[in-house]
Amino acid sequence: YLSDFKPSALFFTDLIEACNLPEDWKIDSNILVVVRTPATMAAYHHFGNPLFDKLLQDLHAKKTLTVVLLPRSIEDRKHIHLQFPDFKIPECPLNGSDLVYYADLVISAGGTMNRESALLGTKTYSIFTGKRPFVDIYLNEIGRLEFIDSPKDIEKIEVRRDLRKKEMFLHSNNLASEITDIILDLLED
Numbered sequence: 001y002l003s004d005f006k007p008s009a010l011f012f013t014d015l016i017e018a019c020n021l022p023e024d025w026k027i028d029s030n031i032l033v034v035v036r037t038p039a040t041m042a043a044y045h046h047f048g049n050p051l052f053d054k055l056l057q058d059l060h061a062k063k064t065l066t067v068v069l070l071p072r073s074i075e076d077r078k079h080i081h082l083q084f085p086d087f088k089i090p091e092c093p094l095n096g097s098d099l100v101y102y103a104d105l106v107i108s109a110g111g112t113m114n115r116e117s118a119l120l121g122t123k124t125y126s127i128f129t130g131k132r133p134f135v136d137i138y139l140n141e142i143g144r145l146e147f148i149d150s151p152k153d154i155e156k157i158e159v160r161r162d163l164r165k166k167e168m169f170l171h172s173n174n175l176a177s178e179i180t181d182i183i184l185d186l187l188e189d
Helices: 011-018 050-061 074-083 096-102 112-119 134-141 151-155 175-188
Strands: 031-036 065-070 105-108 123-126
Touching: 011 096, 031 050, 031 096, 031 112, 050 065, 050 074, 050 151, 096 112, 105 112, 112 123, 112 134, 134 175
Parallel strands: 031 065, 031 105, 105 123
Antiparallel strands: none
C-alpha cells in the first residue's frame, strides 16, 4: 500500500490544525519527531517498557522540538498530557503515511508505524522490547531501522533535521513484489 504513496503538500494544514500548532509553523524550520506509545493492551505486548518513560523525559528536555505523540489509549493520553504538556497529541486523525514521511525522526514501541517510516526513508528507531519480528531485523540490517535496547541507546538518538530522507525513499512500481521476494529469499537461507 506504500508502493504508490505520494506525499501531500496539504498535510501541513491538517497537522497544524490537529496538533494546535501555531499557524506560522513550518516544517522547514522545525524538527518534527513522531512518537508512538507501547501497545500495552495488546496480546503481543504483555511486558513493561521501562525505556519509554526515559525516552519521553529526554525528548521533553529538548525544548526546540515539535514532538507529536500518538497515544494508544485514553490512559496514555491523560498520562502524556499531564507529564509532558509540551508534546502535541493530535485532536483528530492524521494521514499516518504523510506524518511519518514528513517527520525528521520516528520512534515507536510498536511495529507497523516503524516499518512504514523506515520504508519511506525517515530516520526510525524501535523501542519495542519484545521479540523482534524478522522484518524489523531485516530493516535494521539494511540500515533503515535502529533498535533502542538500553538507556545508553536513547542517548545515541540523533535528533536533527533529516535532509537525506528524500534520497532514501523507495521508488518502484513493483515495491510490494520486490519486498516479498526479498523476505522469501531470506527465509529460504
